Amino acid sequence: MAHLTLRDVRKTYGYMEVLHGIDLDIPSGEFVVFVGPSGCGKSTLLRTIAGLEEISSGEFRLDGALMNRVAPAQRGIAMVFQSYALYPHMTVYDNMAFGLKIAGLPRREIRARIERAAESLQLSPYLDRFPKALSGGQRQRVAIGRAIVRNPRVFLFDEPLSNLDAALRVATRIEIARLKQAMPGTTMIYVTHDQTEAMTLADRIVVLRDGRIEQVGSPVELYRRPANLFVARFIGSPAMNVLAAEAQGGTRLRLPDGGLAEAPFEIAPGTALQYGIRPEDLRPAAPGEAAAVTGRISLIEQLGEVQLAYLEAADGAAPLVAKLPGTLPLATGQRIALAPRPEAAHLFGEDGERLRPAARIAA
Amino acid sequence: MTDISHMPAAADDAVPARAPWALLGRAMLQALLVAIAALVLYPLIWMAMNGFRSNAEIFNSPFALPAHWSFAAYAAAWQNGVSQFVLSSLVVTGVSIVTTVFISAWAAYGLTRTTIPGQPLVVGFILGGMMLSPTVALVPLVRMMQDFGLYNTHWALILLYTAFRVPFTTFLIRAYMLDLPRDLDEAARMDGASEGQIFRKIILPLCRPILVSCVILHVLFAWNEYLFAMIFTNSPETRTLPVGLTSLMSKHGTDFAQVFAAMTISALPIVIVFFLTQRYFIRGLTEGIGK
Ligand SMILES: Nc1ncnc2c1ncn2[C@@H]1O[C@H](COP(=O)(O)OP(=O)(O)OP(=O)(O)O)[C@@H](O)[C@H]1O
Ligand SMILES: [Mg+2]
Numbered sequence: 154m155a156h157l158t159l160r161d162v163r164k165t166y167g168y169m170e171v172l173h174g175i176d177l178d179i180p181s182g183e184f185v186v187f188v189g190p191s192g193c194g195k196s197t198l199l200r201t202i203a204g205l206e207e208i209s210s211g212e213f214r215l216d217g218a219l220m221n222r223v224a225p226a227q228r229g230i231a232m233v234f235q236s237y238a239l240y241p242h243m244t245v246y247d248n249m250a251f252g253l254k255i256a257g258l259p260r261r262e263i264r265a266r267i268e269r270a271a272e273s274l275q276l277s278p279y280l281d282r283f284p285k286a287l288s289g290g291q292r293q294r295v296a297i298g299r300a301i302v303r304n305p306r307v308f309l310f311d312e313p314l315s316n317l318d319a320a321l322r323v324a325t326r327i328e329i330a331r332l333k334q335a336m337p338g339t340t341m342i343y344v345t346h347d348q349t350e351a352m353t354l355a356d357r358i359v360v361l362r363d364g365r366i367e368q369v370g371s372p373v374e375l376y377r378r379p380a381n382l383f384v385a386r387f388i389g390s391p392a393m394n395v396l397a398a399e400a401q402g403g404t405r406l407r408l409p410d411g412g413l414a415e416a417p418f419e420i421a422p423g424t425a426l427q428y429g430i431r432p433e434d435l436r437p438a439a440p441g442e443a444a445a446v447t448g449r450i451s452l453i454e455q456l457g458e459v460q461l462a463y464l465e466a467a468d469g470a471a472p473l474v475a476k477l478p479g480t481l482p483l484a485t486g487q488r489i490a491l492a493p494r495p496e497a498a499h500l501f502g503e504d505g506e507r508l509r510p511a512a513r514i515a516a
Numbered sequence: 517m518t519d520i521s522h523m524p525a526a527a528d529d530a531v532p533a534r535a536p537w538a539l540l541g542r543a544m545l546q547a548l549l550v551a552i553a554a555l556v557l558y559p560l561i562w563m564a565m566n567g568f569r570s571n572a573e574i575f576n577s578p579f580a581l582p583a584h585w586s587f588a589a590y591a592a593a594w595q596n597g598v599s600q601f602v603l604s605s606l607v608v609t610g611v612s613i614v615t616t617v618f619i620s621a622w623a624a625y626g627l628t629r630t631t632i633p634g635q636p637l638v639v640g641f642i643l644g645g646m647m648l649s650p651t652v653a654l655v656p657l658v659r660m661m662q663d664f665g666l667y668n669t670h671w672a673l674i675l676l677y678t679a680f681r682v683p684f685t686t687f688l689i690r691a692y693m694l695d696l697p698r699d700l701d702e703a704a705r706m707d708g709a710s711e712g713q714i715f716r717k718i719i720l721p722l723c724r725p726i727l728v729s730c731v732i733l734h735v736l737f738a739w740n741e742y743l744f745a746m747i748f749t750n751s752p753e754t755r756t757l758p759v760g761l762t763s764l765m766s767k768h769g770t771d772f773a774q775v776f777a778a779m780t781i782s783a784l785p786i787v788i789v790f791f792l793t794q795r796y797f798i799r800g801l802t803e804g805i806g807k
Pocket of ligand 2: 195196197
């Protein structure tokens with residue numbers, strides 16, 4: 154059992170504050186993924202949890218016990234490093250045994266644990282090899298094995314797949330998903346900036362930006378109801394289209410270039426807001442239907458099942474993307490009118506926060 | 517490939533035209549290397565050879581090979597104090613290797629792996645020790661050693677060799693440790709290793725190439741060091757080889773065979789050490805300084 158509680162956790166390097174007060178609860182057995190752009194503090198947060206970085210202020214509790222000053226090894230936390238950090242002068246067996254020997258476990262117990270872990274990670278044939286004689290994927294598994302044998306309460310991964318090629322990445326991702334099922338009581342925290350990894354592995358995703366939590370929620374929640382523009386743009390690929398809009402009274406919205414759209418709820422006329430629509434929520438407008446956007450297709454990415462149509466953007470703006478059925482006959486240069494599904498619209502205030510029906514009189 | 521097949525004539529011409537020059541270049545290079553080797557090795561071999569001859573033979577035909585191999589000069593040298601000097605040198609070099617390399621490695625670990633306030637200053641202070649000239653420090657050091665009661669003991673030399681070699685050795689090891697990935701320390705820390713265990717079980721084994729280089733450099737220094745050895749020792753029991761040889765020469769200076777034999781004995785260990793470890797030596801040195 155391992156329930157993590159972070160309260161107003163801050164981390165400063167010299168005068169620079171990198172984490173600005175993180176509040177987070179992670180229940181036992183949950184698989185949490187930290188995502189965010191590079192330099193937002195994912196690794197730093199993970200390392201403060203591991204105990205490799207001291208917490209500058211705030212509290213970190215594990216099952217209620219204050220961990221701020223507890224040595225890393227005493228926390229019952231194991232970590233898989235991005236570089237794997239295997240000891241190059243030790244065999245695979247010794248790599249896995251290192252922590253157990255230091256903990257003073259009897260040799261028989263050490264051997265039993267390592268053999269069990271090696272079995273489940275298909276490492277048994279490699280126990281006598283040195284890390285340099287292993288492939289990237291095998292090294293990765295050794296790093297995981299080294300963490301498993303310690304029976305940790307919490308498992309930390311810092312971008313464990315970023316050094317693997319695409320195929321191996323998928324295979325190892327599935328491996329990690331299996332691992333999670335095999336260890337239901339173990340809490341896992343996983344850092345990545347790969348969306349697919351985040352969406353497929355996570356029970357909950359924590360989106361970080363500049364040392365602050367932007368939103369915490371299940372993958373579907375983040376996708377369907379992003380709390381602000383940053384999360385809306387960050388989760389989902391291709392990213393959500395965002396257009397400046399103005400409320401026209403009722404649920405009518407005016408988009409640039411005379412486009413019209415429906416809001417899912419009423420908004421005071423004259424309110425300026427940001428209108429977000431995911432590429433897959435756009436479809437060709439039926440004849441006579443009011444189009445949200447019309448434009449010339451500048452590029453088509455045909456993916457077979459679907460195709461991504463990029464509309465020519467007004468100077469400087471990000472091109473608008475629509476995900477359309479792959480069978481639809483389209484050609485670059487063609488003008489197309491697109492209509493959204495009204496319930497799929499995401500509305501954000503000028504401050505970037507999501508608009509909710511309760512806050513409709515924002516003017 | 518394709519270019520050559522298009523122009524077979526040109527290719528045929530090119531090969532024999534270039535080959536003699538390449539061959540000549542190689543030959544000249546090899547000749548040069550052989551010449552350099554001869555230049556360096558000949559005096560040493562000459563010295564060792566003359567140790568097997570008698571004084572008369574040396575004077576009659578200095579450059580001849582020994583007519584019959586006589587170990588008399590070697591035996592005489594060995595009995596006339598060289599055995600003592602070898603022992604002293606072994607003790608002083610051996611103990612100061614251990615102290616120097618251990619202190620330096622530990623210091624380098626501290627300098628690269630901990631955050632102490634004013635660390636650049638500490639680094640500067642330690643490395644600044646390299647600038648200190650032994651000659652300048654000589655008089656105060658003599659007084660100190662006399663006060664400590666260490667004058668004319670092996671300990672005096674061990675202490676001085678350690679003190680004067682720690683800065684340079686630390687400098688080399690530190691450069692090497694800076695390049696070792698921090699992840700390894702952190703992984704070990706997660707595994708529950710203490711600082712001492714990280715140092716002993718992770719960092720030291722990984723530093724082996726540079727440690728070997730440092731040992732060799734220290735052997736070269738300590739085995740041949742003359743100034744301190746001459747000032748701080750004055751009895752046959754404490755003298756190391758360089759000073760011992762000088763005293764031998766002043767006593768048996770006319771017996772060249774014996775002097776050559778003694779010199780050969782003193783040079784031999786270092787030559788052997790170097791040949792055994794030269795690969796390590798060069799690798800560790802270039803890796804350490806390279807960055
Ligand atoms: N030891 C340090 N001293 C000073 N600043 C640091 C230190 N370590 C990290 N930082 C800063 O803290 C911020 C967060 O770094 P962190 O490594 O946590 O980012 P990240 O989210 O893991 O990024 P990435 O996705 O690139 O790994 C960065 O701006 C970085 O410059
Ligand atoms: Mg990182």
